[in-house]
Amino acid sequence: MHYKPLFKQFFDKVKPFIKPFCLIMSIYLIASLSLFRANFAYMDDLGRATEGYTWRSDFNRYSSSIFAMFLNANTVLTDISPLTQIVAFAMIAICGIIITYIYCKRKISYPALIASCFIGLTPFMLGCWAFKFDAPCMALGILASTIPLTLWLWLDQNFSRRKILITVGITTLCTFIMWTSYQAASGVLPVIILGAAFLDYIRTHRARPILQKSSLYLAGFLLGTIIFRLIFPTASAEAYRSTEMFSLGELLPGIINNTYQMFTTIINSCNWLWALLGVILCLGFCIAIICASKHSLWHKLTNLSLGIVFAIISFILSYGAYLILKDAPVYGRSLVGFCTWLAIIAIITLVLAKNYLRFILTLPTFYLLYSFLTFSLTFGNALADQERYADFRVTELATELASTEEISIDYAHKIRLQGTIGPSAVMQHVTELYPVVDTIFYEHQNGLNEYSTWGYRKLVRYYDIDMKADYDRTIECDHEVKSSHLYTIYTNSNHDVCVTIK
DSSP states (O other): OTHHHHHHHHHHHHHHHHHHHHHHHHHHHHHTHHHHHHOOOOTHHHHHHHHOOOSTTSTTOHHHHHHHHHHHTSSSOOOOTTHHHHHHHHHHHHHHHHHHHHHTTSOOOHHHHHHTTHHHHSGGGHHHHTOTTTHHHHHHHHHHHHGGGGGTTHHHHOOOHHHHHHHHHHHHHHHHHHHTTOGGGGGHHHHHHHHHHHHHHHHHOOHHHHHHHHHHHHHHHHHHHHHHHHHOOSOSOTTTSOOOBOOGGGHHHHHHHHHHHHHHHHHHTOOHHHHHHHHHHHHHHHHHHHHHOOSOHHHHHHHHHHHHHHHHHHHHHTTGGGGGBTTOOOSGGGGHHHHHHHHHHHHHHHHHOOHHHHHHHHHHHHHHHHHHHHHHHHHHHHHHHHHHHHHHHHHHHHHHHHTOTTOOOSTTSEEEEESBOOOOHHHHHHHHHOTTHHHHOOGGGSSSBSSSTHHHHIIIIISOOOOEEOTTOOOOOOEEEEEOSSEEEEEOTTOOEEEEEO
């Protein structure tokens, strides 16, 4: 009986957010239908599905490991997709609701809410959602970076010591969770807080309280980072990718170069429609700022200048910790901060715009979002075709190897692949139309190739060609034993096998 009032209070708090959540989840689920249907094993999925390992050896991602074990109800992982991806979308939907609710001052503006879907639907994010095992762990890093924003408006009521400690404490904890789940999300919190600070200044023009609130988040972020570095002084996956940082003398030119690389990757990933709508969105952001400034021309120009500075600084910071790495990655899933930045720009635009201007600016914003949704469906279907094509090629090779008398299939012998099957016909067509595919789908994911362990995994693990994969390319073969339209097979005196993929 005592639980009923508590349950009612909880339901009353949550009730206003049920419809917004269902709306956002509907958009995400529609966009991911083909991804679910494709059931594509995306890189590490191939290993986790058969061996069930977590992320403890991948850059100290212990929060990811614990969360994944909780979802799987087991310490050894199995493939429970699409539940993992659905959970990931639910977490990103919550992020969108939090940002919209705070930016709209404890209200839900549906145009701004829909614009928050850029967080999850910007094409680079498909490099996250395609992972059947990793998707919720990546979403955890983004959600952890968003939760501290819930305290932003609460701090306006009074600036007590208790509130300072709670804000710094929660930000520290959430930052630590981000570092131990998905470090590519390290640019999300700075972008979100800068967006809230910019909106507050446009509305109130009171810099001091905004700087005070922002300093608490900065303190919590730095404290969480320091704690992470003290507990985990070294990265646990150096062989996978270097985490060497710039020296002090190299820092500024290094940051400039990494920002340039991020910018050019984004630009080169756009087709003409996305580029056009992106420019319109940025112009709409500037127009909304001018129209929201109701005083003198000088006041409008000051706000516009501040908005441009905010957009540039937040864009740079969206790259997070990668800014200071010598070997910063620029593939899709390393740009999650940019996806959040795009959402923040769109949300602020629609929050500041009023009446007819909001309606006008909503049209290109929603159409850009719709084009991202259609790309998501397109990419999912291309993955399905790639899976069928790869299975055909692997089946053919496995059959030829098993039926060749000169070849002894056992783990005492090595197999080396030379070449790649390349993209399927559908994947090739999609890549020609959407350059972003090159940043979220790579040749070593296509199912059979020489480039990494994942190019061998299906053949040796899934198709029972129980030989040692020579992805370091150490063996040479000089005796041709079979040639077909698809492959040429060679052996050597040690009965190792080399396969040239045609």
